[in-house]
Amino acid sequence: FYALLAPLTLFVITLFLNVPAAFALLLCVPLIPVSIVAVQKFAKKLLAKYWGQYTTLGDSFLENLQGLTTLKIYQADQARHEKMNEEAENFRKITMRVLIMQLNSISVMDLVAYGGAALGMLLGILAWRTHTMSLFRVLFLILIASEFFxxxxxxxxxxxxxxxxxxxxxxxxxxxxxxSRVPGTGIPDSLDIEARNLGWEYEPGHPVLQDVSLHIKPGASIGIAGQSGSGKSTLAALIRGRLSDSGVTIGGVPVPDINPAWLQENLTVLDHHGFLFEGTIRDNLCLADPEAEDEQLVRAMKQAGINLPLDAPVRENGSNLSGGQRQRIALARALVKDAPVLILDEATSAVDAQSENAIMQAVKGLKDKTLIIISHRLVNLQDTGEILVLDHGRPAGCASHDSLLKASPAYASLWNAQQELERYGKESA
Structure with a gap:
């Protein structure tokens, strides 16, 4: 409003001084917003591209910094360095284009502003030379002309x-x-987990799961097998409610409609990278239940096969412990929580064979829980009630181990290949 009203007010004042100069000054004023409008469409596209390059460069820098150790291990740091230099150069170029655009726009506005003021002053001086204006009025016009713009x-x-x-x-x-998805409020009346003709895709046209059906009764144990990328972890995420619109129901209630607090209380997930916090084993176990007594903690540790005192120190992420010890502590923490449903998602993929066997023995001893075990080693699933086999996202059988060996070529192929590899490993040792 100030930018619009100020020139109009000055125009009215200068009309009493010199009519041609007043109109000349007023007509030059709209040229500034006209130049702004002319630049706006180009500037919007250019600035959008500028901020896109800016965020891309920031993302690349953070990604390279976080993965620097991996880049060093594979001696790929130089290639990433060159790529980042290229992105930085692109950002420099787009920055220069933005500056050029801004400087050109400012130059046009300055040309209009100072040119218009000079035109008004010139008309005032000509009027003074023809004795149609007094010296006082000319000086006033010269001083006020620049204020127009x-x-x-x-x-x-x-x-x-x-x-x-x-x-x-x-x-x-x-x-x-x-x-954002509105959190559900439903409370299932049972722990019956069921899915019928379940499908899921992260990207349209690229399904990860297709026509998967399963029914897990309370207290049952089921294994999920398949090659890497067959959708095992995706299925576990759907059961946990980590992905929306899943089509999985618990107690007849769709998982997205269930109260998240109920899911957290009744479902516990143990994967291969359970984080351990700095402190003691007691501190880490009490995350599951801050009011747990030492007796309960010791019982969970025995079940998980941990032969360490509760006050044993734990550094950040368990860096002072072996992989097997870290995973057993994570299992003990899950046992302290004592949720009725326990999901093991490749929980033993990062530990040695001895620790893996000990962890699986502890898990199989949990007779009062619903167990959903995802493992790349089929030996770990051999004793579960049923094994669901996924082949490229599609079900390739759901039965006991012995039945699948006869009826499911996909499962039999995986089993035979793993047995042959293990026999070869034992002979080599």
């Missing part, structure tokens, strides 16, 4: 700041306007 000139400067902010804010608004 200052408010609009300031508006042009704010325009560039606003365009920068708008381009950055659009990315924030995209996140803020994302509709």
């Amino acid at each position: 200052l408010p609009m000139r300031a508006l042009g400067s704010f325009f560039h700041i606003a365009m920068n902010g708008q381009a950055a804010a659009e990315k924030l608004f995209t996140i803020l306007e994302t509709v």
Whole structure:
């Protein structure tokens, strides 16, 4: 409003001084917003590209920094360094283009502002030379001419700041306007887990699971087998409620409609990277139940096969412990929670064979829980009530180990291949 009203007010004043100069000054003022509009469409695209390059460079830097150890191990740090240099050069170029655009826009506005002021001053001086204006009026006109354009000139400067902010804010608004799933409020009346003709895809046209059906009764144990990438962990995530619109029901209630607090209380997941916090074993076990007595903690440790005192120190992520010890502590923590459903998602993939056998023995001793065991080693699933076999996301059999060996070629092939590898390993040793 100031940028619009100030030139109009000055126009009315200068009309009493010199009519041609007043109109000349007023007609030059709209040229500044016209130049802003002309630049706006180009500037919007350019600034969107600029912020896109900016965030890409930031993401690459963070990713390379976090994965620096891996890059060093595989001697790929130089290649990533060159790639990041290329991204930095692209960002430098787009930054220079933004600066050029801004400087050109400012130059046009300055040309209009100072040119218009000079035109008004020139008309005033010509009027003085023809004795149609007094010296006082000419001096007043010269002093006030530049004031015509200052408010609009300031508006042009704010325009560039606003365009920068708008381009950055659009990315924030995209996140803020994302509709988040409303947490469910349903409470199942049983722990019956069921899925019928379940399908799931992370990207349209690329299904991860197709036509998967299963029924897990309370207290039952089921194994999920299949090659890497067959959808085993995705199925576990659907049961846990980590993915929306799953089609899995617990007690007849769709998982997305179940109260998240109920799911957290009744389902416990043990994967291969359970994090251990700095402190003691007691501190880590009490995360599952802060009010647990030492007797309960010791019982869970015995079940998990841990021969360490409760006050044994634990460094960040268990860096002072072996892989087997870390995983057993994670299992003991899950046992302390004492949830009725325990999901093991490749829980033994990062430990040695002896620790793996000990952990699986402890798990199989849990007779009062519903067990869902996902393992790349079929030996770990051999004693479960049923084994669901997934082959490229599709079910390839769901029965006992012995039945699958006869009826499921996919399962038999996996089993025979693993047995042959283990025999070869024993002979080599």
